[in-house]
Amino acid sequence: MSTGDPWIAVDWGTTRLRAWRMDGAALRDSSASDLGMGGLHRDEFEPALRALIDGWRVSSAPLDVVACGMVGSRQGWVEAPYRAVPCRPVATEPVRAAAQDPALRVWVVCGLRQDSPPDVMRGEETQIAGFLGLNPEFDGVLCLPGTHTKWAQISAGEVVSFLTFMTGELFAALQGHTVLRHSLDAPGWDDDAFDAAVADGLAYPQKLAARLFGLRAGHLLQGNAPAVTRARLSGQLIGAELAAARPYWLGLPVAVVGSGDQAAAYMRALSNQGLSTVLADADAMTRAGLIRARALLKEPTS
């Protein structure tokens, strides 16, 4: 099956490192660890990567590694400068990161920045590039749910503007580090509670901090189950986000790039607003974007 074009695609975020063994555009194998950028000093990146990929190397031949995400931040392996929007999401050669192993040629994709209002992304630009590679005619809006959910306006193959919400990180901080943890001490989910909370959050986004305490009071006084409380918490946060992102999604084609429960929640919330939204798998878009980034290398190994 090999086309004799081996390389490694890497998604390296703050808390996770994922590596894919590629053969041209074909996925051959995958590996992951929790050695995210956030826990590593600069000289620890190469060992963390090699622990994942050395088992895949069958010779000492030069091997290209193309990575995206927080690995390119100032605290990362190498700082890959932000490119200013409007621009194509991935259009310049990635930045070379220094490695001890002379056969390892590591490249990091640049992030994007918006000067007004100030905003940044690292990693999502690669997913957007992958999505646009597969959907070159797409004009509309991409929603990329995550720790920091991004909404990106796409026109003529360029990211025109984008807007980041701290919704995912808010959910995690509220669930783990506030009084709400006592009301979320069992798993579960309730679709009806989610739908009602999205509608309420969209209609009364300013009431968020009061609604949050209302979740605690609803547990204490009405015995609301953790499944209901969790779905309401998510719904209130996503509803408030949709209220603020309305200029992005109203009347435009919307695609969600994500996976798992979080993407499903956004899909459901958008569907409740009468939108027909398409879902693109985040990992597949990341790999497709890294394939495009690799095509920009001026001296690939093969």
Added chain:
Amino acid sequence: MSTGDPWIAVDWGTTRLRAWRMDGAALRDSSASDLGMGGLHRDEFEPALRALIDGWRVSSAPLDVVACGMVGSRQGWVEAPYRAVPCRPVATEPVRAAAQDPALRVWVVCGLRQDSPPDVMRGEETQIAGFLGLNPEFDGVLCLPGTHTKWAQISAGEVVSFLTFMTGELFAALQGHTVLRHSLDAPGWDDDAFDAAVADGLAYPQKLAARLFGLRAGHLLQGNAPAVTRARLSGQLIGAELAAARPYWLGLPVAVVGSGDQAAAYMRALSNQGLSTVLADADAMTRAGLIRARALLKEPTS
């Protein structure tokens, strides 16, 4: 100076325990520890209290202790049931807590509950009672800043309704447990940044989650100082709270019961809306309320 009427007033919250040695209505001494309700099992409350107050006891005579706050929750020393609003903030005899020391007679003030929308308070009812004891003709709104800020509508000596915001806890969770911690790694405050953020939060409360990430991006791209970022974070949260609490404060007399930087921030934000707000010291109101609660004991020791 002693009137021979010794007792102990206690404010026992989730994270802090404070005790005041009282002589009738006069404050004689104070003591505090971080043995809050949240870290104690039921049999650890009495030792935690005695560690603070045993040095004040000059005889084995019976001694009344009147406490308010989370010490009366289900996880506290004794569960003091919620009383439903509308009602006077402190109007029934506090609940007796069991103690090993037969000379220690411990009483816990009941909290308040509101059934629709569901809401609860423990501790603030005592501050409200203290405020109304000193201002018996007050009709209007009390704002009680804290981990969970309360807005209470007061009429004819009763709490008519109240609304809790998780603003203080949100600030702490965002500062301590999100990416914003990297932009808040030095002390400081900026009044102008606070004022602008309050105005923005009031006008666009739905944008909160986006504004939060904007604080991070503003640090990365514009080098905003921690003092500016901290004041903006506080201003965005308080501005959004004021937007939702508008039915409470618009056109009504408002008093803030609080202390320190947090109360000052609320006073400034309300002043920016053209309100002339009075400030009452939270600890003084707590003690005044506990004095009123003690007057309800059917068998005081003296």
